[in-house]
Amino acid sequence: MEVWWSPVPDTRLAARGKILGYQINYWHESEVATDYKLFIRHEGQVDTGIVIGLVSDNFYWFTVQVYNSAGLGSVSEFFYQESLHAPAQTYPQEVRVYSAGRYEVIVWWRGVTVEQPESTIDGYVIYYWPAYEHYRTATEHISEGRLVYTARIKVEPGVVYALRVAAFSVGGFGRKSQTTGQKRDRRLPADADSGGIFVIIIPAKAISDGTDPDLCFICFV
Known part of the structure; x- marks a missing residue:
């Protein structure tokens, strides 16, 4: 799954320090937000990231957080998205x-x-x-x-x-x-x-x- 977001301005006022990257949190629709353990981090001032290892044809929740040396920032809005169907499992x-x-x-x-x-x-x-x-x-x-x-x-x-x-x-x-x-x-x-x-x-x-x-x-x- 590819996730996009509007990056936080890399300024002292907005980021309260130097931005180190962004963390994508994700969990299956059958789970609740407080239980999620899965996340992936993308370093640098980026505006997109890839999440791998999802079960095909299933719904997931996603949030994004910026992080710096002090830790994680505020959690973004919650986004609900279905993963794509799996590729062909048989070969020519x-x-x-x-x-x-x-x-x-x-x-x-x-x-x-x-x-x-x-x-x-x-x-x-x-x-x-x-x-x-x-x-x-x-x-x-x-x-x-x-x-x-x-x-x-x-x-x-x-x-x-x-x-x-x-x-x-x-x-x-x-x-x-x-x-x-x-x-x-x-x-x-x-x-x-x-x-x-x-x-x-x-x-x-x-x-x-x-x-x-x-x-x-x-x-x-």
């Missing part, structure tokens, strides 16, 4: 990759269906990155539309890629695709073997039998 299956030239591949997947209380799917995102690098270096390719099951992505020849697909919605990103029966390449780092598809793009210069020079081959390891 039967992910396949086809050559589309030396620098492109076509990715196909079988989409997912959602159930209550999951959000309606808005599209799919493809994560792909060189398998010898960390997942955080992944490139994201977004395909909007809940009935979209294919996408064309750009790749570099001669690179081993790891690739995964996930659905996304207003509730966030769903579970990422995995493959079964995957063999691990001992040359890959431990964090590269994350259940994804490993795609080897063979450069055209490796082809010497007179075949299409723009053709690339894809295999799974």
Whole structure:
């Protein structure tokens, strides 16, 4: 949940000291304000903050307080808000990759269906990155539309890629695709073997039998 507020002026008169940040208090609608124990602090003179760990499709109360070295300030008004539905809990299956030239591949997947209380799917995102690098270096390719099951992505020849697909919605990103029966390449780092598809793009210069020079081959390891 993202919470916004009008910050307190950082002046001696208004803040009675230097503002250190803001505290968001939150509790479920079934609880009472005097019992809440959950809060999250955001440092600095900010006007928004994120609350994580909420149960999807539930109502919560929120208040905000400024704080400085002397402690917490006055409590804001009470705000009542419903959390979003959860993202897709199932992942795309039967992910396949086809050559589309030396620098492109076509990715196909079988989409997912959602159930209550999951959000309606808005599209799919493809994560792909060189398998010898960390997942955080992944490139994201977004395909909007809940009935979209294919996408064309750009790749570099001669690179081993790891690739995964996930659905996304207003509730966030769903579970990422995995493959079964995957063999691990001992040359890959431990964090590269994350259940994804490993795609080897063979450069055209490796082809010497007179075949299409723009053709690339894809295999799974």
